Amino acid sequence: MAALIAIPASGPIFAQAPAAAPRFVVVLDAAHGGDDAGARLGSEAEKAYTLALSIRLRSLLMARGFGVVTTRESDTALEPGSRAQIANHANAQACISLHATESGSGVHLFVSSLAPVQNAHFDARFLPWKTAQAAWIMRSLSFAGVVNSALSHATVHVTLGRTALPAIDSMSCPAVAVEVAPEQSTDAQGPASLDDPDYQARVVDALAAALVEWRSQAREDREQ
Amino acid sequence: MIPRHQTVLFIFLLAASIIMGVLLWNQLRRAHDRLLRGEDSAPTQAPQVAPAEQATLMVANDADNTVQPRILSLPLPQNPEARGRAILGKLLDLYAAPDAAHPVPGGASSIEQLFLVPIADSKGTAAPDGSELAVVNLTGAFVAGHPSGLETESLTVLSICSTLNANLPHVTEVRFLVDGEPRATLAGHADLTRTYLTSEDAVAAGGGL
Numbered sequence: 001m002a003a004l005i006a007i008p009a010s011g012p013i014f015a016q017a018p019a020a021a022p023r024f025v026v027v028l029d030a031a032h033g034g035d036d037a038g039a040r041l042g043s044e045a046e047k048a049y050t051l052a053l054s055i056r057l058r059s060l061l062m063a064r065g066f067g068v069v070t071t072r073e074s075d076t077a078l079e080p081g082s083r084a085q086i087a088n089h090a091n092a093q094a095c096i097s098l099h100a101t102e103s104g105s106g107v108h109l110f111v112s113s114l115a116p117v118q119n120a121h122f123d124a125r126f127l128p129w130k131t132a133q134a135a136w137i138m139r140s141l142s143f144a145g146v147v148n149s150a151l152s153h154a155t156v157h158v159t160l161g162r163t164a165l166p167a168i169d170s171m172s173c174p175a176v177a178v179e180v181a182p183e184q185s186t187d188a189q190g191p192a193s194l195d196d197p198d199y200q201a202r203v204v205d206a207l208a209a210a211l212v213e214w215r216s217q218a219r220e221d222r223e224q
Numbered sequence: 225m226i227p228r229h230q231t232v233l234f235i236f237l238l239a240a241s242i243i244m245g246v247l248l249w250n251q252l253r254r255a256h257d258r259l260l261r262g263e264d265s266a267p268t269q270a271p272q273v274a275p276a277e278q279a280t281l282m283v284a285n286d287a288d289n290t291v292q293p294r295i296l297s298l299p300l301p302q303n304p305e306a307r308g309r310a311i312l313g314k315l316l317d318l319y320a321a322p323d324a325a326h327p328v329p330g331g332a333s334s335i336e337q338l339f340l341v342p343i344a345d346s347k348g349t350a351a352p353d354g355s356e357l358a359v360v361n362l363t364g365a366f367v368a369g370h371p372s373g374l375e376t377e378s379l380t381v382l383s384i385c386s387t388l389n390a391n392l393p394h395v396t397e398v399r400f401l402v403d404g405e406p407r408a409t410l411a412g413h414a415d416l417t418r419t420y421l422t423s424e425d426a427v428a429a430g431g432g433l
Contacts, residue, residue, distance in 0.1 A: 161375065
């Protein structure tokens with residue numbers, strides 16, 4: 001019986017029960033996991049940091065009425081294709097890939113470096129798997145702008161960039177990669193630690209605020 | 225009893241073998257002498273120092289996630305592949321320096337090879353504008369020592385691509401190999417399986433990084 005109700009460890013975790021009305025769904029992708037530990041962050045691995053960040057952000061979003069799908073809820077390995085598959089099946093309105101590093105400072109915000117697909121070639125039903133994000137680049141750039149504003153409002157230093165990340169490149173939703181680096185310090189002591197609870201709370205709160213703003217914009221667009 | 229014609233044939237073949245052996249031995253001695261004479265008479269040329277030329281390095285900075293041009297004067301070979309390799313080597317030497325703004329260990333020896341391949345269409349015809357694909361073969365040691373992170377890996381890829389394009393304008397596409405083999409990512413993040421576009425138009429359109 002236990003086997004019948006067991007949820008596959010590597011499968012998508014639907015943290016919100018399905019509701020009658022269409023929900024605003026957000027996909028949170030905690031990068032790395034399993035054998036892939038990611039970057040070394042002092043005594044901690046990136047995979048553990050991103051998972052903790054994902055769980056914390058999920059709680060905040062659920063409290064604000066979002067439907068949240070996480071790509072992993074435990075220390076499990078996932079291929080980039082599987083992450084994109086989970087995101088694409090969720091039909092999400094926003095996808096965030098969470099990363100962490102000790103290099104640089106503040107939050108590094110990335111959008112896929114794929115060239116945007118011209119409208120004449122756009123067909124949402126059939127998208128090349130490895131470049132599916134190309135059809136969503138303009139929306140992803142708008143989403144990155146909202147996230148940038150929210151982080152800056154929370155006095156978090158943000159650097160913007162484009163990157164080639166396989167998981168993001170295959171996602172068919174407005175998608176950004178958020179890489180959390182130590183906070184930029186104003187004194188001569190250098191960057192603060194990634195483990196600073198206040199800093200972590202500000203970053204997560206800012207991401208939640210960005211998603212609330214993104215949902216408001218989407219509703220306004222739908223009403224017009 | 226062996227027939228007479230077979231005896232004659234045997235003697236003829238034996239004589240031919242001996243004559244051929246002597247001729248071969250003679251040729252071998254002559255070739256050996258010629259080789260020795262050549263070595264003795266070969267002039268010892270001093271290595272030519274290539275004239276210093278200006279090269280534009282697109283140097284990454286982790287602090288602000290940017291790539292800024294830096295013009296240096298370097299002795300560069302004329303061969304485009306050797307030239308590109310020398311320039312990329314200098315770029316990676318900057319990153320291996322103790323005070324680098326984008327610290328990556330390895331240095332110039334991290335570029336194992338650089339190949340320039342004409343870009344052809346589906347029919348195999350070379351592009352009329354002469355655009356080329358650069359294949360950068362990195363060493364496994366460089367990749368193993370590269371810091372892991374979205375920003376740092378993306379900046380390394382971006383700076384290599386844009387440095388190639390700044391100095392070899394015909395290079396419009398770049399692919400990466402590690403020890404001669406395709407590799408999924410640089411250090412867990414930046415995709416090394418795709419072809420990067422380096423031309424300004426492509427970057428402006430979002431095709432590059």
